Amino acid sequence: MSKQLKTEIIAVGTELLLGQIANTNAQWLSEQLSLYGINVYSHAVVGDNLMRVEEIFSQAHQRSDVIIVTGGLGPTEDDMTREAFQRISELDMEEHTPSMKKIEKFYEKQGTEMTPNNRRQARVFQGAQVLQNNAGMAPGMIVSHQNKSWIFLPGVPREMKQMTKDHVIPYLKKLTGEEMIIKSMVLRFIGIGESRLEHELSDIIQAQTNPTIAPLAQNNGVIIRLTAKERSKEKANLLLQRIKEQILSRVGTYFYGIDEESIESKVFSLLKAQKKRIAAAESLTGGMFTEKLISIEGASQVCLGGIVCYDTNVKKNLLGVSSETIKSKGTVSEECAVEMAQNICKKLDAHIGISFTGVAGPEPVEGHDAGTVYIAICTEDGDQRVEKMSFQGGRNTIRKRATLKGFELIFEFLK
Amino acid sequence: MSKQLKTEIIAVGTELLLGQIANTNAQWLSEQLSLYGINVYSHAVVGDNLMRVEEIFSQAHQRSDVIIVTGGLGPTEDDMTREAFQRISELDMEEHTPSMKKIEKFYEKQGTEMTPNNRRQARVFQGAQVLQNNAGMAPGMIVSHQNKSWIFLPGVPREMKQMTKDHVIPYLKKLTGEEMIIKSMVLRFIGIGESRLEHELSDIIQAQTNPTIAPLAQNNGVIIRLTAKERSKEKANLLLQRIKEQILSRVGTYFYGIDEESIESKVFSLLKAQKKRIAAAESLTGGMFTEKLISIEGASQVCLGGIVCYDTNVKKNLLGVSSETIKSKGTVSEECAVEMAQNICKKLDAHIGISFTGVAGPEPVEGHDAGTVYIAICTEDGDQRVEKMSFQGGRNTIRKRATLKGFELIFEFLK
CATH class of the missing domain: 3.90.950.20 (CinA-like)
Structure with a gap:
């Protein structure tokens, strides 16, 4: 039985409110979550202002089951995600030793002195599941508090994505008890344009609902994204294989790889x-x-x-x-x-x-x-x-x- | 005399919550508004759900002076921005004759029959300033209600941008009595980390309000964004030059360029x-x-x-x-x-x-x-x-x- 969780995404960062960057983190997270049948109810962006971050955190805690926060975990005064959550949760914080060691090691190896504000990055809430950051310094966290799940991720897209794939998706799948499996496959072509590819496959594309078939022109050729939804991995893979063979029998001569293969x-x-x-x-x-x-x-x-x-x-x-x-x-x-x-x-x-x-x-x-x-x-x-x-x-x-x-x-x- | 207005941007559209597109409208609007010294306090994204749109509109009406809403003005059942605002404001609506004529003319020209739901697009609030849409069908609106300004814009970026430039910016400049000029400058550094840079400049950063000083780590070094607000371009440039010199006297050895210079x-x-x-x-x-x-x-x-x-x-x-x-x-x-x-x-x-x-x-x-x-x-x-x-x-x-x-x-x- 799968359970529907009210999920929201909050981005913390004045640079977003100044329009310096778009909130592509919320887009990416929403896309990933939708693949696993998790509905996102809202996005919010708030600046680096303790009072306002606290206010939106309070509201989110009232209305949602899962709150994903991106940004505000760095070393500087501007980074106040931890402080705001501490105010609304009154949870204690402690220094996460492995993260602190990693930060110290980084500075040691660089041969530069670590400024004191770097210690902030290693602070985590007591009882939190600490999410290792393979690409940067600040760890992420999953905190269960009053029956709500708070998930804190860095604002740097690369770090945020790695933690989401490694820790957040598995955590949420367990939480929702989701039994439908979503499997995607990207077929990559070179030497053929998008409209020609679509033309060659038009009847297949029109007939299919599962897997869905989405051609897309990219800088490095054309891709077709296949997405299958099934009750088991095996069944989903079978669906994907079947349609892949059908497609390649038509345009296989331009095919060079699947998924991330370049x-x-x-x-x-x-x-x-x-x-x-x-x-x-x-x-x-x-x-x-x-x-x-x-x-x-x-x-x-x-x-x-x-x-x-x-x-x-x-x-x-x-x-x-x-x-x-x-x-x-x-x-x-x-x-x-x-x-x-x-x-x-x-x-x-x-x-x-x-x-x-x-x-x-x-x-x-x-x-x-x-x-x-x-x-x-x-x-x-x-x-x-x-x-x-x-x-x-x-x-x-x-x-x-x-x-x-x-x-x-x-x-x-x-x- | 300029008046500081609390402004927020709300995007209505389930496609944003599914991650199909990023909220680039909010980014663009924020960038434009910041140029005119209008501070955006938050962004929100909500799906095509009447109850939830109504809820966020109520909150926005409580907390903000200016509320800009993008999306939800189209002809289909999914488009419920008007309905939600009518519920919270209890304002009457009427058909806007010039907009209706434009829609009818479009279908006439196309030689296709207009489906009845297209009439929805021409409905406007009584007393609203109707914003002509040069690129599409649905007009925008500016509605003054209980001392708050509600600005409704289409979700299609091209239409939204045209209305913002033609109508919204002039309206807001009048509202704020803003005569201030905003000028930004990016200073680029290499060979120094963000935390070290901040450490070296901490007193300057803490003391400054105009220009604001925002350090940011990037893949190719560290930048500092300076943003000055003044009554003339010359005065703003002077402020920027002065703080630039002060910063470079401390960390000039790591400085390599300004703005987009790589x-x-x-x-x-x-x-x-x-x-x-x-x-x-x-x-x-x-x-x-x-x-x-x-x-x-x-x-x-x-x-x-x-x-x-x-x-x-x-x-x-x-x-x-x-x-x-x-x-x-x-x-x-x-x-x-x-x-x-x-x-x-x-x-x-x-x-x-x-x-x-x-x-x-x-x-x-x-x-x-x-x-x-x-x-x-x-x-x-x-x-x-x-x-x-x-x-x-x-x-x-x-x-x-x-x-x-x-x-x-x-x-x-x-x-």
Whole structure:
């Protein structure tokens, strides 16, 4: 039997009332809770003012069963979530030793002196379930008080999200006795637009209610979010698998991964499976391709590194692109891209070389408009391909799109 | 004479409580109001439920002078902002003829039949100032009731913004008799933590009310937001300048820029002013330093490029770090970092070389924990410095922190 709990979310922070940031924490929390059938009855935002925080806490304690508070747990005078709750609850506080040790250790390791106000962050209510902060200093807390559940989370989104996933959701599921299981799956595609994808799947999308099917264009391709609701994990997974297969039978050629899998991690897996090592020669992308690949754990198995040859002399002297090519064809050319990819492959003794050359903008280069980009892929066996693209957007949009396209081309090449 | 009005913003809409959208309306309104010196005391979000909307309206009427409500003015059964306010105010409603005509005309033009519920949108409170909607159907309203100002706006951001600019801001300026100008300035610091900064400035922060002084930790350092309120732009600027100088006399050594200036754009400006060109040898950062510098327009004047020497053989063969150094000291060492910086400087014929070598993690390397990073800076004149750091966090947090530290060190070196 599941129990319906009145839940509300309170954000503490004057920066929200000044409009410096939007309350995306409340949005994210609401989305997560709704997945587990927990209804949020209201959001509130209050500034860093003890009296007003206390007032809203009193009201919340009257009207709700579960109160989630974000923000106001930091080290400074402005942070008064703890003080306000102490006033309305009259609960005692104590220093949480593991959290204090963590803070001290941080300052010790940094070699800087800890200012006294940092001690505030380690203070917790007696009897609270202390929620470990893996990403920052201040721990969170779950406090049961007069039959109400108070959940205190940091305002920093990364810290708040980690604690919610690790501790708050399991706690609330136990509290509600929720038996329906919600399972989501994200299918990721590259090389196909949203409207084309929707067109190919229109009958499936229209017919389905469970799982729901939601396509969404993103910066790095298109995703489809599947959400199934069932009485068991197994049943939910079965539903997801069935619809996934149906979708992939239509558009599987553009599919590269599920859930959080990124195109760079997919490329990483393919390189690793094929025991191939890659090196990049990057001009306008400035190291972005290599940087993204190296962001993945274990990158040393597949990525040797590369040369960022932003300057023409670096292309010539270090990378060895011939002066003749640069003189006759220019640096923004198919020929230059191919030489760059060939040379980086040889110089770093890689299996595959990839190169990026083009115009990031805003000004044209060698008569080419901003957005003109050549990407070449060469292998140690002499295999080679090159693509010319015209990207839209500002300087860094062009650079990001070129990098993404590089991953797409390598993916197509390896799959 | 300006009058301080207690203002609150209430958003009506279940989609907000389901986390489908963030309450960006409240953010935008707060930002606009703060520019005119109007303090927002709270935000609230409530679902499409008559009883709950009525309840929060009652509370708001008790506690605030100005209540801005967004959403719930549409044609459907879900839209109950009008009904809830009628219940608490007992004001009569009437059909607003110009709005009704506009709605009828729209359907006529579309050639579709108007469903009866569309009439709801044209209903306004007797005596209300009706706010014309240039972008959609439902008009807004300003209602004076028992000395309180109720402002009703559509939830669609475009419509809400237009009415706010055209009608709400002029109305509120008249109401407050506000002639004050609000000016903000952000001071940016690097190399100092939030708590240390606050400690150094605690007396200034505590003494000040105008400008207000708000320190805030961010991913890329610490900022202080100054907000001054004055009768003229000149006076506000003077206040900001005065407090800026006072703050910089204490912690100016960590200051790098104002407002939107980033540390990489500051480094870019310094390099450009000093006519110096830089090259980077990056191991664990994988190209991130170079990539960030190249993200700036005009980067070719200050950045030549670099070598991403993630693999040890690339450090040796391409960058020329001696086998002896790598054998005796390892790649995670002061000596390796210095050779990397010296060699990249020479190889690319740069004025300054910077290098990054260390352990991104999660696994230790050569007996060093994840987070151990050496950064070296060498110049063509043989000047050199090297720093050892211990960063906390996951693989990519460590890589980002190392990159940021690199910019910090170059900044210190050049300033």
